[in-house]
Amino acid sequence: MSQPFIFRTIELGGQSLRTAVRPGDGSMTPLLIFNGIGANLELVMPFVRALDPNLEIIAFDVPGVGGSDTPSTPYRFPGLAKLAARMLDYLDYGQVNVIGVSWGGALAQQFAHDYPERCKKLILAATAAGAIMVPGKPKVLWRMASPRRYIQPSYGVHIAPDIYGGAFRRDPKLALAHASKVRSGGKLGYYWQLFAGLGWTSFHWLHRIKQPTLVLAGDDDPIIPLINMKMLAWRIPNSELHVIDDGHLFLVTRAESVAPIILRFLAEEKRRAIIHPHAAPSRTS
Template identity: 85%
Template sequence: MPQPFIFRTIDLDGQTLRTAVRPGKPHLTPLLIFNGIGANLELVFPFVQALDPDLEVIAFDVPGVGGSSTPNRPYRFPGLAKLTARMLDYLDYGQVNAVGVSWGGALAQQFAYDYPERCKKLILAATAAGAFMVPGKPKVLWLMASPRRYIQPSHVVRIAPMIYGGSFRRDAKLAAEHASKVRSAGKLGYYWQLFAGLGWTSIHWLHKIRQPTLVLAGDDDPLIPLINMRMLAWRIPNAQLHIIDDGHLFLITRAEAVAPIIMKFLEEERLRAVIHPRPAV
């Protein structure tokens, strides 16, 4: 039986954050999920359920999304990374592994860079280095710039094949299932998320990310062309790239295939070098 989630809404100096924790075993480092733009935490549940049930998982709605309150002023990624660290303190977590999806991948990079002692390993899925990226097609980016897909379920059903690619091109039911789990907090929160990424880039400090990093990319991703993921894997010193035969949301649509790749990466421990004595002559 899958473990139930424990939901809590916490208050950090007036900013409420809705959190969900799937309890796990203490021998595994917990996994923190940074979700995509406009995406409430329920959207990653299929992925979480595919992971090892012993793995503790932490998900949350960023400000202005799902059940978290919408701030009066915009925010930037460094501020969100600091808020995340405070959330972990509140929930009594020290070090975590982090996985970031799309927009959440940018936030995951910022968190790993700003709080290296809190982030043991890093997983970047369908994301890029921000302003210095090879963009998708203009029509796809224009559709993404609007929060309409999170407000009108019929709209996302119509545009999903174009913006998500992969399985959404082949299975019409996927878009309807995706839309049924969406919990919008309104337009303003979506625009604040867009503002957080405006002009942001990690390209000049990616080489300083020292955590073991797994870069996951879809080979049919209209939003984040594959070359962006290759660039991340090239710039981050201790990174490995794994390409998935799917589109932008492969973490959800191919959860059963992707979860073992992630678990293997998380369970790997780097072995100390052994210097063998010179054989006696």
């Protein structure tokens, strides 16, 4: 039986972060989730429920999203990766496995690169290498540039088939269920997330990511065309690519099918994760 999430709001250097931890039984390395742009942590709950209930899960709202305060100045991915490492310190975690979804996949790449001793395995879902990516259709990108779908749920339901593709094209109830879980942090937080990725790319250092990496892609993804995921798998040395018959949000719509792929990947190495005793930064609250 899965444990309920424990929600906490913590303070890190003046930044308030809303966090959620689902306790596990300690037999597996905890899994840290980096969510998509504008997405509060509740939006990944269907995926979490499909995972092994003994797997400990760590999720949080990035600054300006959901229940986390919006900073007065913009931030970049290296700064967010540092904030995530400090959050792990505060919550008393050493090494974790990491999954990044869409915008959160870019943050996951940055975290794996900047804090390799903290990231045992890496999972990249529906994401890209940043500025050099092959873009989706202009109409889709224009809609993604605005936080309107999070602020006005009826608009989000209306455009969901076009921007998310896959099962959202066939089942209107999915868009309604997705919109019901949205907790908007406001326009400024969304724009800060857009700014974090402005001009950013991992392409020139992807070959330095040494963690075993699972790349997951949807074959009907209007936001991140499949070629981008193939590029990640080509550039990251120790990686494998799985293509899912669905759209951008396959982690939610195909959770029961995708979760076993992820769990098999995480179970491939049985050895307990050990963090280097001098690698982690000092604990900060």
